[in-house]
Amino acid sequence: MKIVVCVKQIQNPEIPAAQFRIDEEAKVLIPVSGLSPVLSPFDEQAVEAALRIRDRAEEGADIEITIVTIAPKGARAAIKAALALGADNAVLLNEPTFDGGGGYVTARNLAETIRAIGDVDLILTGRQAADGDAGVVGLGIAEILDIPAITFARNVQTADGVVTVQRVLQDGIETVEADLPALVTISNELGKVRNASMRETMRAAKKPVKEWTPEDIGLDETQVGSSATRYELERLYIPVNEIECEFISGDTPAEIAATLAQHMREENLI
């Protein structure tokens, strides 16, 4: 079975707000210096989901896990992390022409990459990339390839050409299945990602990483990156938060609580 996991490398999404910077003029993120980029968290969990499928597979089952990323600015950290976790190989689309695509172009280019890889049974993506927070690319790939898609998975299993997914609902869980090939987007409820083992980390450096150009996926330069995009970024900014916090103090918890309760009563909330 061939599994493709689409991953994106991003700036650590959990940095303190005070360190986060935007260049409003250029409408881009200013990377925090000295901070190493990471695999987008849901994508890291998508790699984990693929590894769990392989862990559960019968002895001798041939499961190949390929990492795919569009990363014109490089994605060394993300690829290394994914391979060290246990993925087998990677395809990297890192030509400058791939830059500035946006959701529509990214989905289209990833779909063509998956076609070029050939005979892929299962595609895993994150529910959303933790920089743009869009949640568009996974479903887009499925629509373009005309295969079924199941979103927000917390558990993915495959057997006999069928993928079975526990899908997270706001107030519960549903079990959904589809025939392969299919695409599944992974949510944080999948849980903890394993630590890279020493053995896999050592092997990672020797795993094959292919670098593909637009021609390798059957597209010309007008079909990739910003030349194919249909959206315009008008503005990018950090919203200002002008709230002045008034601290409620008192000698005892009871006194503090009484003041808060009194406020609530005045606001007609009690």
Next chain:
Amino acid sequence: MTDNKSGVLVVVEVEDSQPIDLGLEMLALARRLTGIMGGTVTAVAFGTGLETTGETLTAYGADQVLLNDNEIFTNFHAEAWLPDLSKIITEVEPALVLIGHSESGTDLAPRLAFRLDVDVATGCESIDIVNGRPHMTRSCFGGLAREVITFTKTPALATIRSKSQQALVPDMKRSAEIKHVSSILDVNAIRTRVVNRDREKAVGVQMESAKVVIGGGLGLGGPEGFKTLNEIAELVDGAVGASRAACDLDWCPRSYQIGLSGRTVAPELYIAVGISGASHHMAGCGNSKTIVSVNSDPKAEIFKSSRFGIVGNSQEIMPALAEEIRKLKA
């Protein structure tokens, strides 16, 4: 623009035969936008038991209502919605399509965009019209930044965040054309099969409509902390939510999660207890009218978004608050 597309189409979700609040909020947005760029507001609802839905949607701002009343639409299933919705949008030719940024909307909208070969802006907080084109403002970078985007192809699709808009006061005198459409769905074309669905029975006040929401985080120290929060919520007819970190540790049900990848609330009062105030969390409660936070760390980020702050131990403050509220109510 050179095409004839105009107006706004709103996809309204229906629950127990009633349009959900988010649908009504989007109708208000659609009215405002058509007021600027012209065209009409079309509301589309899929479901069962839609006898009164047309009138309701009219009162809240629709000029035209299309109802697809059919057993197959009792429960949401993206693949079942797609063929009919694509056909309706192709026929109505709106310039803009609004879909709720809800559990189903986030599953539906991207598929719909690619099927129609257009683009979608997810999780929008506001939309303005500049030179006749929708400029969509959405949160990105985990809530730390906002981007304003436009699309060169129409219709533009946008999913709208709950509580980012305010529904209009219903006007029963409004009239609209209410049409029933019949489904073109071929059920054999549905490729994903729901084999089991397990929803927790909602108890107490729903978070989205509660006037008071109390959110608990890791600073509660453990699952017991949620007991006190539940007690207070009951006293004030409020609801309890949580940070993702608390949900991840199973201190509370998954459904409590507020934030970027959880629910969106905008109550009169949000009390954040032992929550650090990560942008991912604030993305789900930042529109609350008043935020009060209880945190042992005076430098906690959450105080920057709070109207009132209490620096203290949640395990002391919260039981005391329960006690004081009880006294006031006595």
